Amino acid sequence: MEQSVPSNPSAPLSWNPSSRHRVLIIGSGFGGLFAAKALRRAEVDVTVLASTPHHLFQPLLYQVATGILSQGEIAPASREILRRQRNVSVLLGTAEQIDTAARTVTARAPGRTAPFDVGYDSLIVATGASQSYFGRPEFAEHAPGLKSIDDALELRGRIFGAFELAELEENPRDRARRITFAVVGAGATGVEMAGQIAELAHRALRGEYRRVDSREARVLLIDAADIVLPSFGDHLSDKALQHLKKLGVEVRLGTKVEDVDARGITVKNPDGSVERIESMTKIWAAGVAASPFADVLAQATGAETDRAGRLKVLPDCTLPGHPEIFVVGDMMTLDALPGVAQVAIQSGKFAAERIEARLHGRPGPERFRYRDKGSMATISRFDAVASVGPIRATGWPAWLLWLVIHLFYLVGFEHRITTLFHWAVSFAGRGRAERAVTARQALGHDDRKPDPQAN
């Protein structure tokens, strides 16, 4: 499908000079992908512009970080998913600027110097959120978040590497510092990471070391709030707390992180005392900030943002004064909706439906109504908490529910099969099939800034 655009090597590339209505979707996460799919029968030209070539199934990222799944299983190529949908083009590039008058977004691809422009008639922005360190960006180096494949592989290297390096330590204190894991943030990601690291230490890695007893690993889950999984309701929060404790996770609630460095973390306890925790491996699952393009959009349209940088949208997910610009998923703030996959999926679909309705002169849905399908978090194998409609489940029924629903939402038959098999290996068995780390991404983390105290 050659495009008949004038070729001028010195000018930025201009995409989709179509005569049909052009829908540009920025982002290939849940919001972007489901918006594109919802437009499959629409008489429009859809362009999906995303900074990664893959769709990312973020809720299972913690399993890549802990060696259960491979990155391919949760990150299929977006263009493979959308191959048969002939009205969609997928472009690799990070949106950097917008001209709302000319209706053009300027993007830049990694590995390509020149930027390129993509025009639109309707725009759906779904670039999601990144980790927020609440004004302390210097924490990031020592306590990576868990938002991308890079993050997951980095953490995989650090977690397995911590045990490798502990095995080299003669001094029990040095060993202990290596295998003390501090997870900051007791939402679903933090709870799942803490639970999985405890499983690694107590089951998967047992017996592999000669100096280190992996069961001596300490896993801390730290949050300034007074409960874990606050969005799940008191009953499930209490259950989750009990189960985490039984698993050996030290849950430190009402505890504020004051500082993070290469060798530890400093917290303020509920009683006001300041405590230093020696820990080489820290994981940040505490806060989110809207992706940088939210700020670009706010500047260009005058839209307001909240404290996390999310754009305040009208009830139909558009920006005030710009009925052609939809913002969906983690990037928008509306009715205090949570930053979860279901909000992104449903708002992405809503934007697509609204665009199609407009084209046909139909009124279409006036306002986005979120249908809460529930939430769930795994704690360990055969153990989860789930809140689905009126049902509150814990233990293995919740875990089974989690398994079925996650398998259902995974993209691609082949990924479902290998994922199911890898779960069997990890949960019925005790292995971790995907422990391999790269030399570049892993293990080198505390050498970056040589610490004179380190030995």
Added chain:
Amino acid sequence: MEQSVPSNPSAPLSWNPSSRHRVLIIGSGFGGLFAAKALRRAEVDVTVLASTPHHLFQPLLYQVATGILSQGEIAPASREILRRQRNVSVLLGTAEQIDTAARTVTARAPGRTAPFDVGYDSLIVATGASQSYFGRPEFAEHAPGLKSIDDALELRGRIFGAFELAELEENPRDRARRITFAVVGAGATGVEMAGQIAELAHRALRGEYRRVDSREARVLLIDAADIVLPSFGDHLSDKALQHLKKLGVEVRLGTKVEDVDARGITVKNPDGSVERIESMTKIWAAGVAASPFADVLAQATGAETDRAGRLKVLPDCTLPGHPEIFVVGDMMTLDALPGVAQVAIQSGKFAAERIEARLHGRPGPERFRYRDKGSMATISRFDAVASVGPIRATGWPAWLLWLVIHLFYLVGFEHRITTLFHWAVSFAGRGRAERAVTARQALGHDDRKPDPQAN
């Protein structure tokens, strides 16, 4: 198993102060792993010291680079493989120095500032080989080799990234340059890479792009020699050449690489003419050099090395004057044996047997005798060449043989299952299950040195 060593935080760590005979194995590739396993019943203390935490099944690395397999499937953790062998300790660290008088190797782990010492009574060195650029190390940045997980993921990013970036180009010449792939070196790795890239272009990626027809990709296989797969014998070399041509690979024999840069490769053709080939993605599979520790050993023992830096060993794989130091696999040069997995496996086992025999005062095997079990290389799906004993097979019988033998040598039941499944997805189907790349390792390769000509 706490070691009773004096703890002195300022002194380097000293491992294995055992009263039993101490065997130190450096490297966890085929040579090191099979040596360790061969010592499972020996009354010795074995330490495996390796710079990666995994054993690497190198012959399938090209499948990680082309999205068929995940890195975990070919790189299980060494300590997991050896968990039940209680006389083995696995240590993460790169050997940097040796004191042959004190019988101590000094190593350093990534992420740990202080070096540590490991003592030995017998030493088996199996640190393998890395890519050689024949005195042109500056080629490495533009044409990565395929020796490690890092390499494979880097190449995966570049190969899939090439098509992604081609989709952004308006100018047909720029598109063509993006999807011209130059593979240098027509040994097994080069042939397999070229064949797989051709399969990607012609089958797996077909229909995923809107501007690019992936079938227009050009795959070149370049070698200064006059035949492909020189070690396979004339008959199979000819067959392989025919099959590669049928697959659309441009095989350029008798062709010398003169220069490699970000945007292309310059070659000297058999007729003496110099030709510039515009190609953004180059892969180097041409030469090997022994790992840097070979040089350290040569310095310390006065042993000789060949042009590739490999150590000349005595017929029993020991260094002259050092009957306690064995060198096995790709690091040694002996009887012009090839640098293949079987030589590493058999010489590793031989060294282990020899050590055990000596301990029991038995004569043991006097000299290493290599038993050639044959060689094989895949060309495309259902197509390979294989030379096993008196059998010379091509086409699907060779491919089936390849499949069975590689499955057999893969470590771990779970990896065999998922590998078999991924092969079904890729060969019976047309997908690639493991395409996901990281942002850090991939796609950014030609941005590293912005080229004023690049657009």
